[in-house]
Amino acid sequence: MIKLYRYTFAVVDLPRLASNVATIRDALGPDVAVLVAAKANGYGHGAVPVARAVVHGGAEALGLASVEEALEIRRAKSPLSLLVLGAINADGAVAASMADIAVTLSGSPEEIENLPTMPKPLAVHLKLDTGMGRLGLRTAEELIATAKAVVARPDLRLVGVYTHLASADDPDGRHAQGQIARLEHALASLTEAGIQVPIVHASNTAGALYHSDWRYQMVRIGIGAYGYSPNSEWPLQLPLRPVMHLYSVITRVATLDAGETVSYGATFVAPRRMRVATVPIGYADGYFRSLSNSGITAVKGVEVPVVGRVCMDQLMIDVTDVEGVDVGDVVTLFGRYSPSSWDGGNIAKCKEAQRAEWIVQTFCRTDRIGEVSLDRVAKLAGTISYELLCAVSPRVVRFYVPLTPERRFS
Numbered sequence: 001m002i003k004l005y006r007y008t009f010a011v012v013d014l015p016r017l018a019s020n021v022a023t024i025r026d027a028l029g030p031d032v033a034v035l036v037a038a039k040a041n042g043y044g045h046g047a048v049p050v051a052r053a054v055v056h057g058g059a060e061a062l063g064l065a066s067v068e069e070a071l072e073i074r075r076a077k078s079p080l081s082l083l084v085l086g087a088i089n090a091d092g093a094v095a096a097s098m099a100d101i102a103v104t105l106s107g108s109p110e111e112i113e114n115l116p117t118m119p120k121p122l123a124v125h126l127k128l129d130t131g132m133g134r135l136g137l138r139t140a141e142e143l144i145a146t147a148k149a150v151v152a153r154p155d156l157r158l159v160g161v162y163t164h165l166a167s168a169d170d171p172d173g174r175h176a177q178g179q180i181a182r183l184e185h186a187l188a189s190l191t192e193a194g195i196q197v198p199i200v201h202a203s204n205t206a207g208a209l210y211h212s213d214w215r216y217q218m219v220r221i222g223i224g225a226y227g228y229s230p231n232s233e234w235p236l237q238l239p240l241r242p243v244m245h246l247y248s249v250i251t252r253v254a255t256l257d258a259g260e261t262v263s264y265g266a267t268f269v270a271p272r273r274m275r276v277a278t279v280p281i282g283y284a285d286g287y288f289r290s291l292s293n294s295g296i297t298a299v300k301g302v303e304v305p306v307v308g309r310v311c312m313d314q315l316m317i318d319v320t321d322v323e324g325v326d327v328g329d330v331v332t333l334f335g336r337y338s339p340s341s342w343d344g345g346n347i348a349k350c351k352e353a354q355r356a357e358w359i360v361q362t363f364c365r366t367d368r369i370g371e372v373s374l375d376r377v378a379k380l381a382g383t384i385s386y387e388l389l390c391a392v393s394p395r396v397v398r399f400y401v402p403l404t405p406e407r408r409f410s
């Protein structure tokens with residue numbers, strides 16, 4: 001039973017995640033494998049529940065940042081193929097081989113030769129840097145030399161070659177097109193050198209969904225699966241919906257006179273007599289301090305601003321213009337507006353043993369009356385949806401809408 005002594009929580013809609021993946025899968029067609037990026041705790045949603053939902057959506061693989069992250073998924077007995085996207089050390093390669101986890105390598109032939117003998121065959125994807133400037137071999141010649149070193153070892157299996165696009169979400173596609181041209185040149189050189197590569201992949205969400213000819217044998221979908229467009233100014237033409245929704249519950253409502261101030265630094269001065277509510281969520285929960293005096297939240301279906309600085313564990317909102325706001329009412333930080341049945345302290349009144357289930361059930365029964373757009377909050381915070389999602393800290397309890405067999409999509 002999940003205990004909740006502070007009413008700050010996220011609802012993670014796993015059937016929605018599964019249907020987003022299924023929607024993307026349908027748009028891509030049957031010939032393209034789908035790897036879902038589940039690094040950073042599944043973009044903050046919880047890596048293991050994400051792994052389960054993604055199977056329902058019909059994906060083939062998961063991408064993780066480290067061997068540590070991949071091992072967490074393996075321990076949870078996920079049937080998906082796992083690929084570590086980040087750089088690893090020799091111990092990581094050995095651990096990955098034992099757990100049937102594929103890895104990304106982009107070292108020199110000597111580095112490949114010097115790897116310890118693998119206890120089990122290790123699946124290898126080679127990475128080519130075509131313009132991201134982050135990881136990968138730099139030229140077709142380097143790629144061929146390293147690929148030969150991999151093929152020469154009986155304990156390594158060359159399964160893939162890939163690159164990562166830096167600006168596939170830019171409507172001006174020239175940079176990304178240049179990257180694809182470099183990849184194509186390297187692939188042609190590999191073929192000429194007699195090296196077969198079963199799986200080529202290049203596209204993230206943006207590459208896969210904005211450019212249908214950059215899909216190769218597999219795509220790596222992150223943000224789209226979680227319901228957001230890679231570029232908030234360039235909406236995806238697919239019915240993808242947010243998976244995570246963030247809420248907290250008002251702990252105090254006070255009436256301030258004109259001239260009184262709110263929070264650290266006294267940066268907010270009440271321009272009139274006003275009602276200010278305190279909400280127990282702060283930057284240590286992942287609600288950015290840069291949203292001080294600028295964030296937008298919703299109470300009783302009405303959007304209200306954050307006033308004063310966001311503190312570590314709390315923030316204040318202006319509820320002057322919302323009728324009847326009181327302690328126990330629910331605040332939406334991002335995502336679907338909270339159900340009205342949650343207001344009036346009903347979450348607190350609910351029996352502890354039934355609370356989690358009641359929250360999830362009432363969430364599912366609520367019509368989509370509106371939402372606080374995460375893209376909008378991210379813009380106000382000077383960042384992108386990605387960063388706000390993976391910032392939601394472990395202190396925030398996640399309630400999961402369960403996957404049911406009837407909602408299987410694959």
Ligand SMILES: *Cc1c(COP(=O)(O)O)cnc(C)c1O
Pocket residue numbers: 037039085164203204205206220221222223224230
């Ligand atoms: C995170 C990641 C992705 C997914 O990117 P999105 O923009 O979220 O779709 C794809 N490829 C690599 C290498 C990544 O690290």
